[in-house]
Amino acid sequence: MAEYLSPGVYIEEVDAGPRPIAGVSTSTAGMAGVTMRGPYTGKPKLVTNFLEFQNTFGGFLREPDPLIRDTWANDPVEGGRWWLFPLAVKGFFDNGGQRLYIKRVAGRQATPSSGVLGHGVMSPVAGDAAKGATRLELGHLIGFSGVGQQIQIFRGDDQQSIHTAGVAAYDATTHRIELDAPLPAEVRAGRGDYAQIGTRGAERTLEFAAVSPGSWGDAVQVRIQPMAAAALPVLPDPQEGGLFVTRLAADAAADSETVEVEAVTGLDPDELPPDVWVGIGSGRFKAQVSRPADGKVTLTLPSGTAHEEWRSGLLVRRVRRGNTSAGTTLRIGGASRLYEGAVVQLDDGSHLTIRTVETIAADVVTLDGDVPGTLFETDRLHLVEAQVDARFTDPSGTVETETHRNLRLTGDTPSNLVTTLAGRSRLVRATALGALSTDPTKFPLPAVGSWLTLDGGDDAYGSLSVADFVGEDGGSGKRTGIAALEDIDEVAVCAVPGMWSGTVESALVTHCELLKDRFAILDPQDGLDIEGVQAFRERFDTKYAALYHPWLVTRDLSAGRDVEVPPSGHMAGIYARVDVERGVHKAPANAVIRGIRPTDGIAQDVTKRHQDLLNPKGINALRFFPGLGHRVWGARTLSSDSSWKYINVRRLFLYLEESIDEGTQWVVFEPNDEALWSLVRQTVTNFLTTVWRSGALAGTTADEAFFVACDRTTMTEDDLAGGRLICAIGVAPVFPAEFVIFRIQQKTRETQLA
Incomplete structure (x- = not known):
């Protein structure tokens, strides 16, 4: 209650009337399946089109080895064709789906590709140089000592030595060096040529690994090189005048x-x-x-x-001097860019010297050693950090690249190399090893060349089991398989395309029944005849799932051939399309199936007589009609309860229940009295009136379509004492016109008497 303790004008805000309920989305889908690559741990990832799916999880999968393929495909009880998952995802988006959460499934023995770096000093050639040239442009001069230093130049393709020469002069700003002897052969940047100082050490400094398990990582390459994160001016000594x-x-x-x-x-x-x-x-x-x-x-x-x-x-x-006597301090412009432990390179025009920052006080920087020679205000101090480049070439030849700059090799900071890659990179992760040092003369390098190619990745499809699809509940963000879909509250439709395993589909149904806010689409085994699909259906009795038969035929662009695909992916897209165009109350049936072969797009022909057997048992047929194309010709759940035999009725109630649940959270802990009951009644009534006007409820008036009761008729004194507010809601859904019957009779002409 407001307090009025002194005279004055008080402005107060008061709630007026009921609070609106916003309808939840019903077109967001969730799927679990095997992908080429992509995140394996954490919550499911959202993709909004097939290109985004390809960028995140890779493209289409090849059929596994015949032994693995036949083990799965020929098992009528616990089998599946999981390698068709990307085609099902494409079917989802082809049929109008817009939001899909993907949870990658991988075998427990699957391992990521990896590689280990040694150390040394190397700089890639940044510009071509002709035979006889003495000037060479490099990627950087960090770790170089300057004039008089000997360098070796190697070819990037076969690692053969091109030239050994001394540095006659250099420009640290443009990264150009003058050699004391002309090049005996051309040098090419596009070939990956590079300059090296001394030999490379074999001590292990960094290990890189692909971000997720699988053989895809064998096509990942990583390069790490030092970079000048900042070029800071040397300030003149105050005694210089x-x-x-x-x-x-x-x-x-x-x-x-x-x-x-x-x-x-x-x-x-x-x-x-x-x-x-x-x-x-x-x-x-x-x-x-x-x-x-x-x-x-x-x-x-x-x-x-x-x-x-x-x-x-x-x-x-x-030109004033920065240091008038020997010492370890310098005044540096922009010293705030530095930090304790930072590695810096000093350039006096003829020599490059490495030092480490010990302390910073305003613009006075103390180094771990004496400043070499005399530095001037025209000289620069370069902050040395690391840059990591990673690239992945997919089977189609498309190259995905990423660059991470201004990284620190060591230290517990957000810009640490290991931490940054863990949070930002979509390709690699890094682990620091014992020999890692901030010394640029011992910078992490591969054994040869400048790029490290990862290897050793294994998809381990032979170890894949139904348990990997079912998943484990390790808590929020740590779930796997189907269980991980629980992390995404927005999911309203879920599927595991291509899997007819009884264990997997039972887990999917249980998942929906426990959460009570989503609906499952199941796939039968491919190639089943009418009797076979009826026998397959017998194992289910649930109002939270639907089954579609037969499989569909689409084009596998990666293999250049037509393949049969499970219908669940295409159907999830149709659910989303119908929800957006008409509403969740419209049965997802009599809709054209997109993304399949124009002719013979359905693997088996289902006639009316076939469907006479399938429909009463809740098996929804996919049929071809001349002049109408391939269409969904069924809208039933797998429930034996006639009250919930229609998909749209079940999903309408899921929509209503979830919307009311989320839209009335404000009621919790409010005073449980008549004023609150009235607000709840009006809030729910307003929402259901909007739903009725959209055509989702039966009845010519709102009173015929629904009722809302929240008063002493729904609650006892014991309920009130127990802190329970009970609101009774009745809704009359619109049932689909599944059987359209026109009764026609013959009318005889009667004689008219004058």
């Missing part, structure tokens, strides 16, 4: 030791140290500043300094 920028006042001959520059603010010999560094043209030079009697400013270069001829007007600027 100010900056000046001037120009040459006169031409300077080549190799001359003195140059005259224009006098500018900051260029005062009395305020500058004896020696300063200046940038003239593309070079950096040490100079002494003096002002002769004529007032001009003269820069004196060290004796023996070599340079080209300089013209008057050439820009001259001071």
Whole structure:
């Protein structure tokens, strides 16, 4: 109750009237089955079209080895043709399905492809170079030491050595190096050529594995290489003083030791140290500043300094030092990008040096060793991290690639390589091994080349069993098989296409009966005759499932041939299509079956006389009608209870029950009195009125279509004391016009008397 403790104006919000109930979706399906690849653990994954299914779970499956195939296909009790699952998924989307949750089923002995990396220093060639060239563009220069270092260049196809030479110069920004000896043969980036320093170590640093089990992972390749995550400027030492920028006042001959520059603010010999560094043209030079009697400013270069001829007007600027004495600290611009333990590479123009960051205080960075030589404000400190590239080539030749940048090899952080791949990669997972180091000279590398090809994946189809389809309930997110569909509340239709195993289909029916918010579509064994399918049907008595006969014929694009497929996938799509176009109250029958062969799209011809035997037993026939195509010609459940013999009636009540359940959660813990009962009655009445107006309920008035009672006639004092609110609801569903009967009689002409 609101409190009014002091004078004033109070604004209050009050609830007015009943709360609306939103109808739940009935067209979302869930399926469990064997796929080429895709997530095996965790909750089922949503796919909204067949292309998305292919990208996530792979394409069509090949038939397994004859022994495995025949073991499953020839077992009338616990068999199935599980390799047809992708074709059933395609049938779902061909027939109008829009949302499908997939739970991958795999044998318990299935293993993922994997591979282990050693270590070394390698950089891929980034640009082609002709025979005789001395300039080479690489992917990076991390782990290199600079001028004078020996490198080997290898071919990427056969791993043969092309050249061994020293580094005469380099540009860390463009990743170009100058060799001290010309190339004896061409170098090609497209071939995978690479430069290597020294030999590769065999100590194990990282293990990569495909993200899910199966032989598909043998087509996965992984490459890991160092990258410069940031190029941070070295800041000048505060003792260096100010900056000046001037120009040459006169031409300077080549190799001359003195140059005259224009006098500018900051260029005062009395305020500058004896020696300063200046940038003239593309070079950096040490100079002494003096002002002769004529007032001009003269820069004196060290004796023996070599340079080209300089013209008057050439820009001259001071280059301040970042470190004026030996030490382990540097001022770095953007130091906040760094972190304790970060590996950095210092570049002084001729040498590249690796250091590790120990501490960071504002812009002052302390390293684990002395700063080599003298660094200037034009130099850069590169933050070294890792980049992982992964690619997968599917049987059709389509390549899926992914790149993960700015990864740390070690440390317990979100950007850690192992953690990042576990959360983002759809292809691989990584495990750190004992020899893993942050030292770029011992970076993880395969034994040869730059790409690691995973191998050893096994689908283990021989170990696949019906228990894998049934699954285990390990709790939310840890369920497998059919049991995992419980994790998705939105699922309204479920199936295990291609499986006629009694254990599997009984588990699917039990799953629906326990949750009471979904409906199962079952498949009979393929090739059954009328007597056979009747015998198959005898094992079921449930109002939560339907059975369709016979199988369908569609095109397997991967194999280039027509194959028989189970009807459950196509039927789930038809359920979704009818629900969207007409509503859940419309029987999913007399609908055209899409995605099958235009002629002879049904594996066996079912005539009217055949259906006279099937329909009374709740077996829904799929038939061909000249001029009308292939159609679903049945709408019955597998229940012996005549009240629930129609699919649309059962699914309508599932829809009503789930919608009312979710739409009245606000009632829990409200005061259980007449005011609440009135709100509940009005809330449910409004919802059922909308349902009746949509044509889902029988009756010319709302009173004929339903009733809602929630008062003292539905509850006793014991109910109230026990905290129970009981609302009685009666609904008159619309039954399908299964038998359309026109009675025609002959009318004789009567004589009219005048």
